[in-house]
Amino acid sequence: MTLIKTSIGRRSFIKSSALAGGGMMLGFSWLASCKDEAAREAALAMPDEWFEINGFLKIGDNGVVTIMSPNPEIGQNVKTAMPMIVADELDIDWERVIVEQAPLNLDIFTRQLAGGSQSIRQGWQGLRLAGATARQMLRQAAAQAWEVPVEEVTTSEGMLHHEASGQSAGYGEMASAAAALEVPEEVALKEPKDFTIIGTDRKNVDGPKIVKGEPLFGLDVQRDGMLIAMVAHPPAFGMKLKSVDAESVKSMPGIRDVFPIVVYPEGAERQWSDGGAIPEMVAIVGESTWECMQAKKALQAEWEADGTLESTAYHEEELDRLLATAPEKPAREDGNVQRAFAQAAKVVESTYSAPFLAHNTMEPMNFFAHVTPEKAELLGPIQTPEYLENTLVSVLGMPKEKIDVMMTRMGGGFGRRLYGTFAVEAAMISRKMQAPVKLVYTREDDMTQGTYRPSYKIHYKAGLDEAGNLIAWHVRGVGTNDDLVFENRFPAGAVDNYLAEKHALPTLVTTGAWRAPRSNFIAGAEQAFMDEVAEAAGKDPIEFRLELFDRAIKDPVGDPETNDYDPERYAGVLKLVREKSNWEAGPPSGLSRGVAAYFCHNSYVAQVMDLKVEANTPKVEKVYCAVDCGIVINPLSAKNQVEGGIVDGIGHATFSALTFRDGRAEQSNFDTYRLIRNAEAPKSIETYFVDNGIDPTGLGEPSLPPIQGALANALYKATGTRYYEQPFFGERRIIG
Amino acid sequence: MAVYNLKINGTRMEVDVDPTTPLLWVLRDHLNMVGTKYGCGIAQCGACTVHLGDTATRSCSLPVSSVGDQEVTTIEGLSENGDHPVQKAWLEVDVPQCGYCQTGQIMSAAALLKSNPNPSDTDIESAMNGNICRCGTYVRIKKAIKLAADQPAT
Numbered sequence: 001m002t003l004i005k006t007s008i009g010r011r012s013f014i015k016s017s018a019l020a021g022g023g024m025m026l027g028f029s030w031l032a033s034c035k036d037e038a039a040r041e042a043a044l045a046m047p048d049e050w051f052e053i054n055g056f057l058k059i060g061d062n063g064v065v066t067i068m069s070p071n072p073e074i075g076q077n078v079k080t081a082m083p084m085i086v087a088d089e090l091d092i093d094w095e096r097v098i099v100e101q102a103p104l105n106l107d108i109f110t111r112q113l114a115g116g117s118q119s120i121r122q123g124w125q126g127l128r129l130a131g132a133t134a135r136q137m138l139r140q141a142a143a144q145a146w147e148v149p150v151e152e153v154t155t156s157e158g159m160l161h162h163e164a165s166g167q168s169a170g171y172g173e174m175a176s177a178a179a180a181l182e183v184p185e186e187v188a189l190k191e192p193k194d195f196t197i198i199g200t201d202r203k204n205v206d207g208p209k210i211v212k213g214e215p216l217f218g219l220d221v222q223r224d225g226m227l228i229a230m231v232a233h234p235p236a237f238g239m240k241l242k243s244v245d246a247e248s249v250k251s252m253p254g255i256r257d258v259f260p261i262v263v264y265p266e267g268a269e270r271q272w273s274d275g276g277a278i279p280e281m282v283a284i285v286g287e288s289t290w291e292c293m294q295a296k297k298a299l300q301a302e303w304e305a306d307g308t309l310e311s312t313a314y315h316e317e318e319l320d321r322l323l324a325t326a327p328e329k330p331a332r333e334d335g336n337v338q339r340a341f342a343q344a345a346k347v348v349e350s351t352y353s354a355p356f357l358a359h360n361t362m363e364p365m366n367f368f369a370h371v372t373p374e375k376a377e378l379l380g381p382i383q384t385p386e387y388l389e390n391t392l393v394s395v396l397g398m399p400k401e402k403i404d405v406m407m408t409r410m411g412g413g414f415g416r417r418l419y420g421t422f423a424v425e426a427a428m429i430s431r432k433m434q435a436p437v438k439l440v441y442t443r444e445d446d447m448t449q450g451t452y453r454p455s456y457k458i459h460y461k462a463g464l465d466e467a468g469n470l471i472a473w474h475v476r477g478v479g480t481n482d483d484l485v486f487e488n489r490f491p492a493g494a495v496d497n498y499l500a501e502k503h504a505l506p507t508l509v510t511t512g513a514w515r516a517p518r519s520n521f522i523a524g525a526e527q528a529f530m531d532e533v534a535e536a537a538g539k540d541p542i543e544f545r546l547e548l549f550d551r552a553i554k555d556p557v558g559d560p561e562t563n564d565y566d567p568e569r570y571a572g573v574l575k576l577v578r579e580k581s582n583w584e585a586g587p588p589s590g591l592s593r594g595v596a597a598y599f600c601h602n603s604y605v606a607q608v609m610d611l612k613v614e615a616n617t618p619k620v621e622k623v624y625c626a627v628d629c630g631i632v633i634n635p636l637s638a639k640n641q642v643e644g645g646i647v648d649g650i651g652h653a654t655f656s657a658l659t660f661r662d663g664r665a666e667q668s669n670f671d672t673y674r675l676i677r678n679a680e681a682p683k684s685i686e687t688y689f690v691d692n693g694i695d696p697t698g699l700g701e702p703s704l705p706p707i708q709g710a711l712a713n714a715l716y717k718a719t720g721t722r723y724y725e726q727p728f729f730g731e732r733r734i735i736g
Numbered sequence: 737m738a739v740y741n742l743k744i745n746g747t748r749m750e751v752d753v754d755p756t757t758p759l760l761w762v763l764r765d766h767l768n769m770v771g772t773k774y775g776c777g778i779a780q781c782g783a784c785t786v787h788l789g790d791t792a793t794r795s796c797s798l799p800v801s802s803v804g805d806q807e808v809t810t811i812e813g814l815s816e817n818g819d820h821p822v823q824k825a826w827l828e829v830d831v832p833q834c835g836y837c838q839t840g841q842i843m844s845a846a847a848l849l850k851s852n853p854n855p856s857d858t859d860i861e862s863a864m865n866g867n868i869c870r871c872g873t874y875v876r877i878k879k880a881i882k883l884a885a886d887q888p889a890t
Binding site: 074075076077201203204206207208210211212213214215216217219220222228253288289290291293294360361362363364409410411412413414442443636637640641643644645646647648651669670671675676677678679681682683684685 | 737753754756757758761764765766768769770771772773774775776777778780781783810811812818823826827830832833834835836837838839842857860861862864865866867868869870871872873874875876877878
């Protein structure tokens with residue numbers, strides 16, 4: 001048992017009446033795990049009275065517990081996993097838990113953000129403390145009521161017991177007294193071996209609502225008197241509004257108003273989340289979505305160039321130029337690569353590239369806003385509610401106390417909803433209209449006015465000695481607005497002569513975080529190149545990698561603290577996937593096999609893929625995946641995340657690209673932008689977790705990056721061709 | 737504007753809308769049935785799938801004026817209590833991640849099983865290829881359809 005000082009989390013235990021009602025319009029969520037509908041309803045019968053123990057949870061007089069899920073839910077399933085952690089330390093029957101999405105409230109919660117696969121990792125301690133503290137207060141309340149020492153009061157699944165006197169009570173009976181107690185100075189956390197909920201399969205708490213189509217998402221928000229708003233942004237990056245003929249569309253059916261609007265006034269303080277903000281646009285406000293769409297189509301606006309109107313050909317040429325001619329700029333240098341290459345028995349070099357990508361969340365950007373002089377109410381899909389609130393303070397000129405930001409479930413995030421400029425647009429339009437509005441982007445708006453995954457190119461050069469040992473590694477990466485290379489990641493630390501260089505090409509196209517930023521390209525490139533080098537060395541690709549990890553374990557190059565990975569855990573997932581895929585035996589007849597491993601977002605993933613190529617399309621039969629993310633909170637949904645990342649990675653590497661002509665995105669919907677579909681997904685995915693009891697790390701991103709390497713390597717085995725340019729099977733990008 | 741008397745989920749519903757309005761927006765904006773989702777507006781993603789008679793149909797590209805007297809079934813009317821075999825299988829397999837596309841997936845799957853109670857892998861892939869899941873839950877979607885195919889209809 002570990003005693004933990006609660007002082008670090010005291011801020012989280014400020015009792016707040018704001019949450020007691022818990023009444024966001026979308027309400028609470030039923031649990032899916034009860035099989036018997038009647039039993040479930042009985043178990044979750046509403047109590048007559050709630051007692052708030054701390055900001056994370058309240059207990060009803062009948063023992064039902066409501067747990068707030070602090071972080072935004074984008075499909076990474078934190079709305080189930082985070083409350084599971086609280087519930088385990090509280091020691092409650094999960095069937096008697098109701099989960100509610102918390103609003104933005106930094107007096108209680110910390111880091112209410114969906115990004116970087118950090119919700120579980122950074123929430124872990126606070127969530128455990130919230131549950132453990134509440135359990136301790138319940139024990140104290142029972143001890144006082146029964147006049148026995150608190151040490152003798154035990155708990156089990158929502159019940160308090162005193163064995164010597166034979167007394168017992170439900171949490172509900174002691175909740176009132178517990179709520180009145182001081183928060184203890186110190187509490188004991190469970191040993192991982194004593195977890196009863198963490199590490200067990202629990203179904204998505206929103207599952208029943210999802211399959212019934214009940215309102216959950218931002219686009220589903222309806223309010224009395226609510227108007228629909230749409231915006232016409234400049235049609236190209238590098239353009240701005242010149243003039244608009246608002247009058248001719250104002251009279252169209254259902255249209256209330258059409259006007260140019262400055263969303264970000266001169267001098268407004270921008271957050272990082274406002275990176276791609278468009279200052280001025282045209283707003284179309286009406287009674288229904290269809291009517292607004294028609295008016296938006298008919299709108300006559302003039303736009304003028306405000307900078308260079310860039311095309312994909314320009315980006316490609318400039319990236320090539322940077323890659324070839326930018327002055328040497330070492331981000332990390334060990335030994336002397338030039339001398340090592342001169343002495344090498346073999347030198348291998350290759351260049352890899354990938355295009356811009358759109359996020360394409362299935363639910364397009366949207367937000368509800370109701371701004372009055374007294375109050376601003378914002379409700380919708382946002383990964384960064386804290387930063388949105390900060391921006392609203394500046395653009396609305398209102399103090400935080402008058403601004404409420406609430407999160408709906410999100411129809412996908414992938415990083416797009418880190419950049420909440422659409423919510424700011426909704427707020428400014430609501431204020432102008434003096435009415436509640438729901439701003440809706442069309443799919444075309446969403447795809448062509450995005451914050452994209454940058455386009456990248458990377459060059460690798462490796463030197464081998466006579467024995468096939470890696471003696472030199474040079475990586476030079478370039479990207480649009482992004483310098484791409486993580487200089488301290490593998491194989492840094494495993495090779496004597498190492499040079500990493502990186503450069504960014506400034507562009508007017510808005511770029512930002514897209515699921516597993518940078519890693520989503522560099523992992524596939526690095527792991528494909530590693531395969532080429534292993535082949536040149538005449539070694540098995542897994543054995544070749546393990547030799548490098550062995551070097552990094554026994555005799556790391558440079559300061560081991562600088563190397564951004566743990567070589568033992570890295571090697572561990574490779575060994576696990578080697579075993580589970582029966583690597584030595586090779587792929588089943590007719591299939592070709594590739595391997596890759598990568599570390600990002602604090603987690604380690606290794607994958608083996610078996611595929612064949614039919615009709616110029618890869619058919620992936622099976623993916624074996626080994627993951628080390630420490631303690632797994634909910635294996636059922638953790639595997640879902642891993643499967644999703646694998647499908648996502650295969651899909652984008654195989655099919656997807658966004659290109660530009662004169663600043664305009666050339667793909668605007670799913671007829672021209674190819675996403676992976678059902679028949680193209682792997683037939684099966686087997687996921688295995690390393691069981692090591694280490695504190696949990698993230699899982700929303702790490703399974704995506706390496707799969708692109710496994711795919712390239714399996715394709716090479718199948719076709720004899722190395723795949724260097726993403727998308728591997730998309731329309732070839734038209735240059736010029 | 738014109739008045740349409742639609743048969744939706746076994747109930748007559750009257751709306752007064754522009755004849756070009758797609759059924760999707762009639763459902764969502766005028767009838768407050770938001771289970772049918774907007775994804776692309778051009779019948780490419782399947783998020784808006786409803787049944788017209790027994791046929792899976794993309795409601796985003798179906799003008800209300802062409803619905804006529806055909807019976808429309810939406811996710812809200814697929815079952816009384818969310819207990820259609822496909823819905824139950826979706827929960828059992830824990831298919832959803834973000835969940836946004838899943839009502840469209842479920843409607844496509846339910847139409848498939850109605851016309852083909854024991855679909856092969858190829859039948860499933862072909863029937864479901866019009867429904868995009870951006871989270872990549874395809875492996876579970878296939879598994880859930882196979883599970884639902886093994887369950888008796890309620």
